Amino acid sequence: MPIIDVQKLCRTYKVYRKSEGMMAAVQGLFHRKHREVHAVRDVSFQIEEGEMLAFLGPNGAGKTTTLKLLSGIIVPTSGTATVMGHVPWKRENAYRRRFSLVTGQKEQLWWDLPAQESFRLHKEIYRISEGDYHQRLDELTALMDVKDLIAQPVRELSLGERMRMELIAALLHRPDVLFLDEPTIGLDVISQRNVQKFLRSYQAEQRITVILTSHYMKDIEALCDRAVVINRGSVIHDGPVAEIGDRFSRHKIVELQFANGIVPDGIERFGDVLEDRSPMVRLQIPKQDVSNSLSRILANYNVDDVSVSERPLEDVIAELFSFGNGNGNDSE
Amino acid sequence: MTASNLISDSSETQTLLDSLSWRIRLKWLILRTAMEERMVYRGDFAFATLVRFLPIVTQIFLWGAIFAGDTARELQNYRYADMVAYFLLVMVARAFSSMPGLATGIAESIRNGSVRKYLLQPVDMLDYLFWHRVAHKLVYYVVATGPFALVFWLCRSYLPGWPSGIVMTAFVISLLFGFVIGFLIESLIGLIAFWFLEVSSLIFIFMMLNYFLSGHMIPLEWIDSWIPWVHYLPLRYLAYFPAAVLLGRIPEADLPAELAIQTAWIVVLLVANRAAFHYGVRRYGAFGG
Numbered sequence: 001m002p003i004i005d006v007q008k009l010c011r012t013y014k015v016y017r018k019s020e021g022m023m024a025a026v027q028g029l030f031h032r033k034h035r036e037v038h039a040v041r042d043v044s045f046q047i048e049e050g051e052m053l054a055f056l057g058p059n060g061a062g063k064t065t066t067l068k069l070l071s072g073i074i075v076p077t078s079g080t081a082t083v084m085g086h087v088p089w090k091r092e093n094a095y096r097r098r099f100s101l102v103t104g105q106k107e108q109l110w111w112d113l114p115a116q117e118s119f120r121l122h123k124e125i126y127r128i129s130e131g132d133y134h135q136r137l138d139e140l141t142a143l144m145d146v147k148d149l150i151a152q153p154v155r156e157l158s159l160g161e162r163m164r165m166e167l168i169a170a171l172l173h174r175p176d177v178l179f180l181d182e183p184t185i186g187l188d189v190i191s192q193r194n195v196q197k198f199l200r201s202y203q204a205e206q207r208i209t210v211i212l213t214s215h216y217m218k219d220i221e222a223l224c225d226r227a228v229v230i231n232r233g234s235v236i237h238d239g240p241v242a243e244i245g246d247r248f249s250r251h252k253i254v255e256l257q258f259a260n261g262i263v264p265d266g267i268e269r270f271g272d273v274l275e276d277r278s279p280m281v282r283l284q285i286p287k288q289d290v291s292n293s294l295s296r297i298l299a300n301y302n303v304d305d306v307s308v309s310e311r312p313l314e315d316v317i318a319e320l321f322s323f324g325n326g327n328g329n330d331s332e
Numbered sequence: 333m334t335a336s337n338l339i340s341d342s343s344e345t346q347t348l349l350d351s352l353s354w355r356i357r358l359k360w361l362i363l364r365t366a367m368e369e370r371m372v373y374r375g376d377f378a379f380a381t382l383v384r385f386l387p388i389v390t391q392i393f394l395w396g397a398i399f400a401g402d403t404a405r406e407l408q409n410y411r412y413a414d415m416v417a418y419f420l421l422v423m424v425a426r427a428f429s430s431m432p433g434l435a436t437g438i439a440e441s442i443r444n445g446s447v448r449k450y451l452l453q454p455v456d457m458l459d460y461l462f463w464h465r466v467a468h469k470l471v472y473y474v475v476a477t478g479p480f481a482l483v484f485w486l487c488r489s490y491l492p493g494w495p496s497g498i499v500m501t502a503f504v505i506s507l508l509f510g511f512v513i514g515f516l517i518e519s520l521i522g523l524i525a526f527w528f529l530e531v532s533s534l535i536f537i538f539m540m541l542n543y544f545l546s547g548h549m550i551p552l553e554w555i556d557s558w559i560p561w562v563h564y565l566p567l568r569y570l571a572y573f574p575a576a577v578l579l580g581r582i583p584e585a586d587l588p589a590e591l592a593i594q595t596a597w598i599v600v601l602l603v604a605n606r607a608a609f610h611y612g613v614r615r616y617g618a619f620g621g
Contacts, residue, residue, distance in 0.1 A: 013617055068448075071448075071451075071452055072451060072452075073448045073451045073452065073616070074616060074617065075613075075614050075616075091451060093454040096452065096453060096454040097454050100452075101452055107446075107448075107449060108449060108453070110365065110369055112369050112372040112373075113365065113368060113369055113372070117365050117368065118365075120361065120365075121361055121362065121365050124354070124357055124358045124361045125358060125453055125454060125455055126453075126454065127354055153372075
């Protein structure tokens with residue numbers, strides 16, 4: 001039985017549309033035009049216990065709105081969802097004690113106080129026993145390498161340190177389900193890696209169910225096996241992360257190593273040259289032309305080594321979303 | 333009654349007691365954490381606490397000028413000493429009922445999305461904010477007790493003698509209830525942001541009306557001939573009522589009924605707050621990330 005079951009979930013917003021200029025501002029006092037934004041439209045998916053699911057899509061695709069719906073912050077326009085048997089937007093305490101939402105914004109910590117004060121408050125809010133609290137706090141601060149920082153006011157921490165504290169606050173009560181909305185946004189490469197490493201080991205150890213949204217495909221590739229791709233509020237892919245390239249990329253990468261020490265002239269007629277490090281060249285070739293181009297290259301040139309691979313996930317996603325970037329689906 | 337019934341009853345009682353003890357511990361911790369937070373910015377806090385005494389100085393001089401030094405002269409049943417005593421007690425009442433930043437804070441959290449903290453965690457937002465505010469007030473009273481005592485000592489000649497035990501008790505209750513009413517009115521205005529997002533004009537209008545209709549500016553007896561309904565508003569409990577109780581302007585026999593009305597206003601405002609939160613969250617868009 002799935003731990004998260006989402007069926008035909010929709011959320012529509014009515015948004016005020018203001019034209020440019022002073023006259024429009026005055027007119028807006030008396031008569032306003034609105035448009036409907038379908039932030040989430042007929043989204044359905046299921047997640048089994050212990051899965052780590054990537055939720056991908058361009059800005060405005062509906063990822064965060066879906067997470068807000070599953071966290072119970074907002075109420076859907078139509079559709080159903082259950083998480084661990086609870087309807088999220090009923091916001092029952094029994095449900096709220098069993099999940100966490102972490103976003104890239106400051107969320108749960110008291111800004112002017114050391115994080116340990118917020119953790120202590122979490123202990124009471126989530127009814128964590130004294131023994132469990134100390135054990136988990138020790139464990140999490142060690143894993144996150146922030147033991148020395150929990151007595152420092154949150155406002156004096158760096159963004160990366162704050163994000164790690166937010167994660168600790170989110171995990172202290174051992175949630176069964178964790179929603180992560182861009183948890184590494186704004187972090188430097190080292191902090192991103194630290195957070196990834198932590199999430200991977202924590203999820204493997206605790207077997208919690210995770211939905212992760214991120215613009216960093218490195219996060220997705222490092223952490224998730226399955227991805228739901230959402231665009232303009234609708235699901236356009238639900239399957240293994242590895243299949244995204246195969247399904248959506250219109251090109252493949254062909255790497256050739258030439259035997260005579262140089263890249264021969266005219267090789268660019270077979271595809272776009274991505275990298276030329278003689279005697280190695282990397283070409284981007286349309287999928288349908290790969291076999292034909294390869295047989296012609298092998299027939300005409302002396303090639304030592306050939307490899308064919310999918311384009312990096314980041315490029316595939318960028319290409320995919322460049323066709324459909326936009327804020328949901330609008331109607332007047 | 334069977335043994336299994338007895339066991340079930342005792343375990344239910346235990347669960348209830350556990351739940352109650354958890355609630356008390358949680359409230360205490362919110363209170364403690366908020367008090368610690370309040371004391372972080374010492375300079376701003378001390379300054380904000382002390383400048384609150386400046387208005388009473390101007391009131392004493394203003395009414396001194398109006399009465400032109402004639403201590404026997406009466407204006408609408410108030411002598412100069414009564415006026416000073418009234419404003420001193422209004423200052424005390426306002427120290428309980430004023431809620432600086434509460435409505436704007438709630439509205440801002442709705443606008444920028446940080447209100448979701450209360451929706452995500454298994455806490456009651458109004459309860460949480462209430463204890464947060466209690467903490468702010470407690471810290472304020474600790475710091476302000478000295479200056480308050482000094483001002484009252486300096487103005488002791490204007491004050492009537494010690495009131496009876498009943499009046500004193502009613503005064504203390506009216507102050508505490510005034511705190512609750514002040515909290516509920518401001519939180520209700522803040523929650524309106526679920527509908528309008530920007531409520532600063534509403535807050536401005538409320539503050540203006542409150543200044544006039546709560547008795548903060550002048551005693552309500554001075555305006556009740558042309559605004560007869562002024563005594564039916566909850567605003568009177570924010571400033572006028574506690575002062576009038578202690579000055580003996582409300583007959584002792586009427587105090588239970590008056591406090592009952594004050595309690596009724598608390599219930600009405602509490603229900604209004606709950607309804608505003610319930611329906612507000614339903615239309616909440618959670619913009620701001």
